[in-house]
Amino acid sequence: MSETQTTMDLSDQIAAELPYLRRYARALTGSQSSGDQYAVATLETILQDRSIFSDPEMTIKVALFKCFHAIWASSGAPVPAEGESTLARAQQHLASLETNTREALLLATIEEFTIADIARIMDVTRDEVRHLINVARNDMQSAISGRILVIEDEPVIAADISSIVTELGHQVTGVGRTRASAVELGRETRPDLILADIQLADNSSGIDAVNDLLKEFGEVPVIFITAFPERLLTGERPEPAFLISKPYKEEQVKSAVSQAMFFASTETLKS
Structure with missing residues (x-):
């Protein structure tokens, strides 16, 4: 198989998972436009370096979400200011939450990743993933x-x-x-x-x-x-x-x- 064909196959596989990355990104940011900005940034990063998809231990979807999470985490997981009154309140709430709790919960429940896959996406241990999910659930109850x-x-x-x-x-x-x-x-x-x-x-x-x-x-x-x-x-x-x-x-x-x-x-x- 030619390199061009391999690249096209990878692109098709990534494209098939994009709707779910958009859903996850929007749930994190609270809006379509903000979430899609992060999805676009993820794709731009992949265009520069596709090496993450060569890891045999990760599916295309896990690798895609891992790339997204690296960008999200490096930016401090901000909520862009769209509609200052409401998202400013969300920003204040975010600052009080333990890092990665919402992310872990969404990955586990909405996207239905396994604990092992979430650990790969976030680059943490499985025990840490379980802790983050439990914290997020406790936050929900309050x-x-x-x-x-x-x-x-x-x-x-x-x-x-x-x-x-x-x-x-x-x-x-x-x-x-x-x-x-x-x-x-x-x-x-x-x-x-x-x-x-x-x-x-x-x-x-x-x-x-x-x-x-x-x-x-x-x-x-x-x-x-x-x-x-x-x-x-x-x-x-x-x-x-x-x-x-x-x-x-x-x-x-x-x-x-x-x-x-x-x-x-x-x-x-x-x-």
Whole structure:
């Protein structure tokens, strides 16, 4: 196989993992644009040096995330100032957290890396990874509670999500099964967080429902749930900073809610 063909194969493999790197980066920074800036910086670094992908002990995805983490850690894991009021508060909160706790939790829950893989990504021991995840979970339990609007048309899923967030100490203000009902519930009680499915009962859009509410409320963190996260992570339009995949796990919902509540801004989507 020629060197050119090998390079093309590697590029294709990296491209296949990019949607998940974007998701992780956005969850760390709290916004699409900030997260994507770090993803772009990662790709630029890889163009200069691809040697990390020659390590036989790491998959392409682990090597990609390891490269990202090196850039993130070297920059002091900052939150770029977009919307000074909310992200400034997040910056203050970040300063009080133990280094790498949020990163370890997201890698384990949202991205579903193994402890061994996270240790490779962060260049720490497996015991250190377990410690970081435990600290992050304890931080979540002490987080400030808030009001959460659930937009989900499947009753069983809606009940499960409501139970999970209630156990975290949050109040569910209502469950909207359609765009119209979700907007009505949101207007009745302004939520601190919206947790929304994409496809709703009457074939209306959860994205449209969220956009309707954001036009009225302005800054409200949003988590989207979808069976096809890569469709919302193309980079071709405004996309969610926070999203989890179906079928989800309880720890994924808890982690996503914790990260979303950490910030207080989200960008409007266009359906």
